[in-house]
Amino acid sequence: MSLTDVTRELLVRYLDTWAPGALHGARRATFALVSRAPSSVPAAEAALRVFAEFADRLRGRQLTMIVAAPDADAVRERLAAVQAELRTPAALTVHTLPDAALLPAGLTAARAAGAPLLVALDGDADDATLRAVRAGKPGELLTVSADGRDLRDAGFGLDAAVELVDDAGRAVLVCLGTPSAKSLEAFKNELWAVDEYAGVRLRDPHDPDRRLLDISLTPNPAPLRRELLDHLAAQGPRTVTELKHFTMTGTVYRPADTVRALHGLLDSAAVTRDPEHGRLGGDVVIARSRTAVG
Numbered sequence: 001m002s003l004t005d006v007t008r009e010l011l012v013r014y015l016d017t018w019a020p021g022a023l024h025g026a027r028r029a030t031f032a033l034v035s036r037a038p039s040s041v042p043a044a045e046a047a048l049r050v051f052a053e054f055a056d057r058l059r060g061r062q063l064t065m066i067v068a069a070p071d072a073d074a075v076r077e078r079l080a081a082v083q084a085e086l087r088t089p090a091a092l093t094v095h096t097l098p099d100a101a102l103l104p105a106g107l108t109a110a111r112a113a114g115a116p117l118l119v120a121l122d123g124d125a126d127d128a129t130l131r132a133v134r135a136g137k138p139g140e141l142l143t144v145s146a147d148g149r150d151l152r153d154a155g156f157g158l159d160a161a162v163e164l165v166d167d168a169g170r171a172v173l174v175c176l177g178t179p180s181a182k183s184l185e186a187f188k189n190e191l192w193a194v195d196e197y198a199g200v201r202l203r204d205p206h207d208p209d210r211r212l213l214d215i216s217l218t219p220n221p222a223p224l225r226r227e228l229l230d231h232l233a234a235q236g237p238r239t240v241t242e243l244k245h246f247t248m249t250g251t252v253y254r255p256a257d258t259v260r261a262l263h264g265l266l267d268s269a270a271v272t273r274d275p276e277h278g279r280l281g282g283d284v285v286i287a288r289s290r291t292a293v294g
Helices: 003-024 041-052 072-086 100-109 127-134 181-191 222-235 240-250 257-267
Strands: 028-034 062-068 092-097 117-122 139-145 158-166 171-178 200-203 212-214 271-274 285-288
Touching (some): 003 028, 003 062, 003 139, 003 158, 003 181, 062 072, 062 100, 100 127, 117 127, 222 240, 222 271, 222 285, 257 271
Parallel strands (some): 028 062, 062 092, 117 139
Antiparallel strands (some): 139 171, 200 212, 271 285
């Protein structure tokens, strides 16, 4: 699989989580797919097919899909055929725009502000797009770029960044900005669930050692152990809940990987726990041992 195929799979997986959550608590929701290259038809079709699976949840609700891309005419034609094939309800509407720069106006026309909004963008977001996305409630931005920037300073509150690297060493940076811890955790879960045989590995863009991680539902915990040790050395003792939050926001790993990594650190006496015995619950305090190395 190519990097494009894997990023499309990740988008589909995340949409499969995002759509039911967005439709559960709101009367309307908006998804926008933005591409600066004429290659958006496969991703747009895949997204529409995901939304069609939730047609039964659209009664009394509105789900708007916007595609902004140079090949807008081809997208419109293909998505119209898919809608006819799947007999999607009138509550699932599709709009196309011929230029990514038109997205903020398109979101305004769709009344995207104040309701769940997810924008998937090929490349970096300009200031107008960032403002439009943050107006969602919640507003989330998923970006994919070959040499872009992460979303740490984009004003979303929470963010994740990971590089997908193929066997030839080519890489793309995938970032999610969101105000929702639940959404960020869901994104991490889907990230580690993509096809492990696709010939793509993960890399933390902030890792000075540039370590490549095999995609797996049970990833190698060794790099996370080192990151947890470094975090404890810098910040002092932390509860398990606080360490899970660090894992989610400061590493490429999932919060669920934290406990497994901590068990390894406890077994090697690299950290201590208080209380010393019992379940490793969220209020257990973890401290780096004085003898810990690394």
